Amino acid sequence: MFIKIHGIIILYSTFLGIYADISFQQHRYEERLNQVETVLVKQANEIDDLKTVVLTQKNEITKLKMTLSKVQRLQGIHDKSISVLRRLIRKSKINVDSIPEEDTLLRNDNQDKKFESFSEIITGEVSINRASRLLNVPTSAQDIRTVAFYALMSHNELNPGPHHTIAFDLVKTNIRDSYNHFTGAFTTPIHGVYGFIYALRMPCNTYGTFEIMKNDEVEGTIHVNVQHGCSGQFSTGSIVVVLNIGDAVYVRTHSTVTPTGLILSGIHGGPYFAGWLISSL
Incomplete structure (x- = not known):
């Protein structure tokens, strides 16, 4: 009878030990799962932040492209303005050179009025509309x-x-x-x-x-x-x-x-x- 009781006690002790070990392992697994879950949540938040950054950069790139397009268009208008001014200068020079030598009264009258020199016309801010009125040439607005x-x-x-x-x-x-x-x-x-x-x-x-x-x-x-x-x-x-x-x-x-x-x-x-x-x- 004593032997049976002793055996039961040993068996019960063994069972308690196994149960304690299983509980300890389960607790460790739960801790690891919690750690993994924490890492995954952190990575998901980082991914969301990266998506926001990418979207912001994409919008900034779009704005930069539109700004570049504006600059290119303004450059084209500037080039046309220069072309009109060059035609103005060439035509004005031809008209002055074609004045007869004997027309001294007209030359003196021009000198008295102190017209702007060609260099001043080149360096000054002469608008396209003013050039059009002076020479009756098409302006860039009329051209397009x-x-x-x-x-x-x-x-x-x-x-x-x-x-x-x-x-x-x-x-x-x-x-x-x-x-x-x-x-x-x-x-x-x-x-x-x-x-x-x-x-x-x-x-x-x-x-x-x-x-x-x-x-x-x-x-x-x-x-x-x-x-x-x-x-x-x-x-x-x-x-x-x-x-x-x-x-x-x-x-x-x-x-x-x-x-x-x-x-x-x-x-x-x-x-x-x-x-x-x-x-x-």
């Missing part, structure tokens, strides 16, 4: 009274996020090269009144909101709503706006509303963006 562009999207835009500039890459018309199909922005070549029209298409059971911008200002908004089927895949917007030289106009996704699907382009139609000069000012 026809300003227009029309561009399509040739492919689907997959999962665009908020605040995303849309590049309509297939250019059909681009008079004066004012539209940049890389940045998706139209840069104003002359001061005037412009009209713009744009359309977006999305697939069935999706929706998205899109804005047309003048620099950093929202000029118009459209909403594509195909949440409950396939009807209404297209939405179109149009604006009439006064623009100064160097102003940028472009289409983007809404700054806070993320589209729930891709921007669709296919054989049944696709997004487009067009603009034209109505009247110079």
